[in-house]
Amino acid sequence: MTAGLCQEWKKGGAVLLLAWGLLSSFGCGLVSREVKVPQLVAPLSTATLDELLARLNDFQRVRTLSARVALQFQTEAPESGLGRRYRTADGRLILARPASVRLLIQAPLVKTTIAELASDGHRFQLLVYPEDHRLFVEGSNDRDYTEREEALERNPQWREVGSLRRVRPQHITEALLWEPVDEADANRLTTLEEFRQIEEERVPGQKPRMVIRSYYIISLLEPAGPHRARILRKFWFDRTRGLLLVRQQVFGEAGEIRSEIRYEEFATAPNSSSLIPVEIRIARPYDRYSVRLGLDRTSLVVNGEVSEALFRLEKPAEWGDAVRVINLDRKGN
Numbered sequence: 001m002t003a004g005l006c007q008e009w010k011k012g013g014a015v016l017l018l019a020w021g022l023l024s025s026f027g028c029g030l031v032s033r034e035v036k037v038p039q040l041v042a043p044l045s046t047a048t049l050d051e052l053l054a055r056l057n058d059f060q061r062v063r064t065l066s067a068r069v070a071l072q073f074q075t076e077a078p079e080s081g082l083g084r085r086y087r088t089a090d091g092r093l094i095l096a097r098p099a100s101v102r103l104l105i106q107a108p109l110v111k112t113t114i115a116e117l118a119s120d121g122h123r124f125q126l127l128v129y130p131e132d133h134r135l136f137v138e139g140s141n142d143r144d145y146t147e148r149e150e151a152l153e154r155n156p157q158w159r160e161v162g163s164l165r166r167v168r169p170q171h172i173t174e175a176l177l178w179e180p181v182d183e184a185d186a187n188r189l190t191t192l193e194e195f196r197q198i199e200e201e202r203v204p205g206q207k208p209r210m211v212i213r214s215y216y217i218i219s220l221l222e223p224a225g226p227h228r229a230r231i232l233r234k235f236w237f238d239r240t241r242g243l244l245l246v247r248q249q250v251f252g253e254a255g256e257i258r259s260e261i262r263y264e265e266f267a268t269a270p271n272s273s274s275l276i277p278v279e280i281r282i283a284r285p286y287d288r289y290s291v292r293l294g295l296d297r298t299s300l301v302v303n304g305e306v307s308e309a310l311f312r313l314e315k316p317a318e319w320g321d322a323v324r325v326i327n328l329d330r331k332g333n
Helices: 003-025 049-061 146-152 156-160 162-166 169-176
Strands: 064-077 082-085 089-096 100-106 113-119 123-128 135-140 189-201 209-223 229-238 244-251 257-268 275-284 289-295 324-327
Touching: 049 189, 049 209, 049 229, 089 169, 100 169, 113 169, 123 162, 146 162, 169 257, 169 275
Parallel strands: 135 324
Antiparallel strands: 064 082, 064 089, 064 289, 089 100, 100 113, 113 123, 123 135, 189 209, 209 229, 229 244, 244 257, 257 275, 275 289
């Protein structure tokens, strides 16, 4: 090593030693101060995938359910950021497995019937009662009527029905009578993950604060070719609330979110030990509507006797032939 190089090495070494001293003095060279960050809500419940699936499938013990309900519909146009919220209506909801539903919607206070919806799990019907808007709509649960409905939008009578024209009874059954997850089904795959989300927490008498909440998410998938899978549903369990099911997402063929369902409050019926969601919000982004369902706890009946005839509607005979009948499976009506 030449004398010049040796001298340069000594200078560089001195600089390195000086830098190391500064790093040691200031904690790796980073000047810090204490800051507030969202606090993790604790304690956190733990569970395995098998335990969560058992909890999910345990709800199958609820074979029928009926209750008085309060409903609030809202139409939504995300592109413009505008929507239309309707007044809360009263009603009666009856459900039966595997996918039958009857919903009566009444005007508040006066209790006049606005509409009825029903499905036997295969076909659905909608009856709109007000005399100026009388309508009978029916179709199949498993068909996509997007193009048919776009054509109907030119019809003033169809538009004036408001959010009801987009509601399908099966949107309610998938929220409250979800199908069991069969682990033996080779065409179904399940995964488990933890997801931590920063949320605003509001406690009465306190200022809102941002917190971190931890969830377990079960994803249900089906094979879609070599090395590929299609997502069907996601179930969210809140680890800070005893692993309550607080959210469900239902996906379409292209992975789009068809239903965003949130469960906010729960109750038990007198004759059942199952926790029943009694405050539910169903958002249907591609159908451009959402609905809040509030089940009356005092009228909640689980596993009562229910007639199958309840889940089929017919046009009232007194309406005569003048009322508009729309069968979505047939064009030109």
